[in-house]
Amino acid sequence: MKERKAMNRALVSTEVSTKPAPWADDAKVLADVAEISRQQLAPAAYRIDHEGYYPLDIMAKLGQAGAYAAHQDRYGCRYPLALATMTEISRHCGSTGFMSWAHDVCGLYMEQSGNPALLARLDDHVAGITFGGTGLSNPMKALTGIEKMALKAKKVAGGYRVSGTLPWVSHIATGQYCGAIAAVEKGDGSPSHEIMFLLDLDERVTLRACPEFSGMEGTSTWAIPLVDYFVSEDQMIADPAGPFVQRIRGAFVLLQVGIAAGVIQGSIDSIREVEPVLGHVNQYLHDRPDELQAEYDDILARAMTLAETPFDGSKDYLLDVLDLRTQGAELSLKASTSALLHQGARGYLMSSAPQRRIREAQFVAIVTPAIKHLRWEMAKLMNEELPA
Template sequence: MAATARIEITRDVAAIVRDDLHPQAQAIDAGLYPEDVLRSLGAAGAYGRHVDGSAAGLLAAVEAMTLAGEACLSTAFCVWCQDALVWYLARSEESGPRRLLAGVAEGRLLGGTGLSNPMKAFSGIEPLALTAQREAGGYRVRGRLPWVSNLAPGHVFAGIFSLPDGRRVMGLFEAGAEGVAISANARFVALEGTGTYTVMIRDAFVPDLDVIAHDAAAFVPRIRNGFVLLQTGMGLGLARGVAALMRADARGRAPAEHLPLGPSAIEDRVAAISARVAEAARSHAETDRKTFLETLRLRLDVSWLALEAAQSAMLHFGARGYLEGAEAFRRLREAQFVAIVTPSVKHITAELARSDVS
């Protein structure tokens, strides 16, 4: 993507965040799904930057997500869900699912990732939740996915299911289609506006036309670095937003100037991690475990930054941050989500510990 076009897209995304997203952040936190904002971001080019698989494209997608995350992590998370779906479709060697790529990249078709359970399953943390039988022209799938985000009826998401012979297949599902029911059966302390549902799949048919990879075990190593690197935009955006929130608080600035992590220190850490993300993006296509572990270490550091920055903002605002509806408290709840979304801090530290032992 040419530098001029990239600058124009960034300006368009920044304007949508400023004019449309920021005024709705509290409502989204309370449960409003930001569909209009998400579609506007797609029309502005926020989801199409990494279709080509280049390092520059990945970084441009992270940049757009970071801008959204400065105002609202719920929306940044939905942006990541959309970006991840684009990533799968663009990396697929199957022509069927790629027919949807333009619509997803432009935000005309919204959807989720559906890979929380499979990523844990590939790490041996939990069993694969979906099973299937081969039928003429496709697969008959059953199972339950407890959390899939950025969904609504008509939205699409990816899923990985296992066959009786042990093979794993990655395909597309449509929320609300025959055999694919979604239900909201929990209320979250944050990220309530992310369109997160439990998905019940009861003998749903996935035609070969909607198969992303007939061999998911070979496909996942090709997408996992990008999958994780894209997430860094959430935590980096939250940290930048928190630093801006602290800077704008004239009342609390002087009393908080001796806190160990002030806005300047947060911004310095954001810059340092952003440089590491840029370096990691150059090797995202590598499939070896060493590269993936380095990607996980980077993602872990983003989690710690988000948690520590949001905690510092709470200390900065003191009792004012402890009031219901306080911006600092919203950011703290959001930062905790950065640390628990797959791959979570618990997941990453387990992977790194296993590597150290082996």
């Protein structure tokens, strides 16, 4: 474990010399990402899942191929392409798909902040030269009333001082960064508002190891304890954070559908793979590939429509995204279970993709917003508001 973390830190400083390609051609970006995923990521999936290998080298290559650019305004706000690349990545490794999502939304925060200091760092981020994740699990729940905000901030000259602990944040390491939100307290300790900032994991922060998870072990997930951590103007994403989060929430959740889509597609692939040899017995199973494919196509078609307008601020749009995300998680669970049943013993091998995808699908179902949070939020949005 210790060795692994040391190795990860070494990887962070990997210099990538080539300049990013323009990534203007959707088909080429998708083909390149698919090829890297198939040829490099798929063979590494066992190592990532089982040995906790944090695949920054492969992510750097994905970045150079344009996997993390499409959704950015400066690269054309092409959310359909962003979803498609994330699907290709997740199809071969759910952990890397999840980290790609985290990386994508971190870039989204940086760009949407409009903060020149963060915009100056964006090109390196998008190209996979630097890496950063997102610590918004707790705040997303806190802002909708599910739990309390973990980080607290106090205004000081030139910025804020932040204390508290984020329990598990993925795709981070010393020298990297992540988006974070803290609740600002007034002098008397009463709540004022929230701030959102890019948390630089420099020498002031000692990352703490997390307990072992049943999956996602290669996602470099750590607890971040902060004690009077100074947040400067240069790190500020939004102050106040509330309206900013409202604006990006649809895009944030929509991009996650790419992870689900990849897990589903990968599961269907696994089922079809054994059809020639096991079809004669597999015909007795439910959730057959064509059935799963039909629902997957339904999800994909809706995702691509919603991806045309990622910043639509209407209630109906957000509901559509939450509904899609929920359905994606539900189908991930169903498809991955079905894939294991179709593959039988060979799918149950520790080295097989179907058993890994079951844990990936479970992750899709519980990562914020989890199915239960999504349903809570949809109910909240749909219930009629009455006078108090």
